[in-house]
Amino acid sequence: MKLVCTQSDLNTNLSLVSRAIPSRPSQPILSNVRFIADRQNQEVSLIAFDLSLGIQARFAATVEEDGDLALPAKLLNDMIARLPPGDLTLEADSEDGETLDPNVTITSSCGRYQIRGLDPDDYPALPIIDTGESLTLPSAAILEGLRGCLFATSLDETKQVLTGVHLTVKEDSVEFAATDGHRLAVVTTSTEKEEEDSTPSMQADYPFEVTVPGRALREIERMIGSHKEGISIDLTVDEGQVVFQLPSCRLNCRTLEGQYPAYEQLIPQVFERQIDLDRRQLLSSVERIAILADQKNNVVMFSLSGETQEVILSVEATDVGSATESIPATISGEDLRIAFNVKYLVDALKAIPSQELKIQVNSADKPVILSPLGGVQMTCLLMPVQIRS
Numbered sequence: 001m002k003l004v005c006t007q008s009d010l011n012t013n014l015s016l017v018s019r020a021i022p023s024r025p026s027q028p029i030l031s032n033v034r035f036i037a038d039r040q041n042q043e044v045s046l047i048a049f050d051l052s053l054g055i056q057a058r059f060a061a062t063v064e065e066d067g068d069l070a071l072p073a074k075l076l077n078d079m080i081a082r083l084p085p086g087d088l089t090l091e092a093d094s095e096d097g098e099t100l101d102p103n104v105t106i107t108s109s110c111g112r113y114q115i116r117g118l119d120p121d122d123y124p125a126l127p128i129i130d131t132g133e134s135l136t137l138p139s140a141a142i143l144e145g146l147r148g149c150l151f152a153t154s155l156d157e158t159k160q161v162l163t164g165v166h167l168t169v170k171e172d173s174v175e176f177a178a179t180d181g182h183r184l185a186v187v188t189t190s191t192e193k194e195e196e197d198s199t200p201s202m203q204a205d206y207p208f209e210v211t212v213p214g215r216a217l218r219e220i221e222r223m224i225g226s227h228k229e230g231i232s233i234d235l236t237v238d239e240g241q242v243v244f245q246l247p248s249c250r251l252n253c254r255t256l257e258g259q260y261p262a263y264e265q266l267i268p269q270v271f272e273r274q275i276d277l278d279r280r281q282l283l284s285s286v287e288r289i290a291i292l293a294d295q296k297n298n299v300v301m302f303s304l305s306g307e308t309q310e311v312i313l314s315v316e317a318t319d320v321g322s323a324t325e326s327i328p329a330t331i332s333g334e335d336l337r338i339a340f341n342v343k344y345l346v347d348a349l350k351a352i353p354s355q356e357l358k359i360q361v362n363s364a365d366k367p368v369i370l371s372p373l374g375g376v377q378m379t380c381l382l383m384p385v386q387i388r389s
Contacts, residue, residue, distance in 0.1 A: 001037045001067020001092040005044060005059070007108065010088060011080045013046050013057040014073075016249060019219055020048035020055040021073045029122045032070035033077075036120075037090075039063040047126065048073060053216055054126045054252040067092055069102055070118040079115075083108045092117060126252050132238030133208050137174065139224045139231045141189040145176035146221045148187035148378045151347040153214035154180035161258035164211040169235075171206045177263055178214070183344050184263055184381035185351065210237050211260050216253035220244050223251070267381060268367055271360040273333030275304060275311060276373065279357035281327055282311075283349040289315050289323035290342040298343060299385050304336045304361075315342075338364040339385040348380040 017033055025031045034047040044061045048054065069092055080088075086109050092102040106113045146165070154162035159181070168175040176187045223246055224231070234245040237255070244251045286300055293299065294317035303312040311329045316322040338361065349357070354372030361368050364387070370380040 002065040003037045003061045003063045004087055004089050005061035007083050007085050007088050009059045013059050014077045014080055016057050017046045017048040017055045018073050018077050020050055020053045022050040029070060031073060032118055033073040034070050034120055034123045037063045037067040039066045049124055049126055052254050056126060057249040068120045070120045070123050071115060079113060084110055127241050129236045129238040129241055129243050132236055133205060134236045136232050136234050137191050139233055141174060141191050142233060143224050144189045144376060145174060145187045146217055148351050149176045149178040149185035150214055150217060151351050152178040152180060152183050152185040161211055161256050161260055164213045164256040165217055166211045166260040168207055168209050179263055182383060184266060186379045188377040210242060211256040212242055213253055213256055216251060219251060223249060267379060268362060271362055273336060273361040275329050275331050275359040277327055277329035277357055279349060279352055279355060285313050285325045285327055286346055289313055289325055292317055292321045292323045293342050298341060299339050300342050301339045304331055306331050306335055339387045340382060341385055344382055
């Protein structure tokens, strides 16, 4: 193998795929990144795979000789990140006739470095999906859905299905839903293409549902965010596997097995009270007074006053102190005192993208709905914290 590429291209793509390198690999080869040089297409492919999540990235390079080998991911990543900008030359050959493990020489403007590689034959191949449901989605729709619901996924691996986002794919929309058992976020995004976008849709039997691990979707969110312009993403789902294909990279992951909760049944349809207010003002107030919240309870109290048309926020913490703030709001319905977990409330307020916020309430012990006024079709459900009278 022999090629020339820029330090920037190699560093960017190594950083991307290295996120799929396991911290405790079940097989030694999985701590490596597969490095494939393609002379015909004049490009380099990097692959990392932990048997559950796989990432492949491609970038242009001047390839003089084809090559395929596995290189230690952390060592290579740390080295390339510290090299100065400019062209790098990578050349690999066997150390001697008795071993297939090559020595890789990396030459930059500041010196030469040599790394021992491994035979790539032992590296597991990424799953190939050539059947199942396939469709093309605009990146804006995926990004909108992920930003609105990833925060509500569970971190408890014993409830594995709740660590993912449940996608319900219809012909003209995708519904993203996430819950950890204490809160729920649902976002519906349109997948309709602009008239000038002639990208053909792929084959899918609508509607279909799949639960994708939150870890994989956070990587997709980062990948989309690295593009300055909107792109199209091919999504393919087969039994047990899902693939996201971007222009220069690809992500494979296993789907999460198990029945996802029937979250639609949790969302109330009728409300006795509604509060309209400025989301950023509410978020700032909650973050300020939460500094004095008791770390054990971490609760903020809302007092709704229809007479003064304001929401009074308060926290009290034994041996710490207390705080109160008031925010102007448009309130309909009777007065009420209701408490929320500070973290859950802040997470929801940060995820809602609009300036104006609508809060719908029935009572202090029933689900509360937060949603944007205009823009994204989004629902955040929070369960109030039960307080003593």
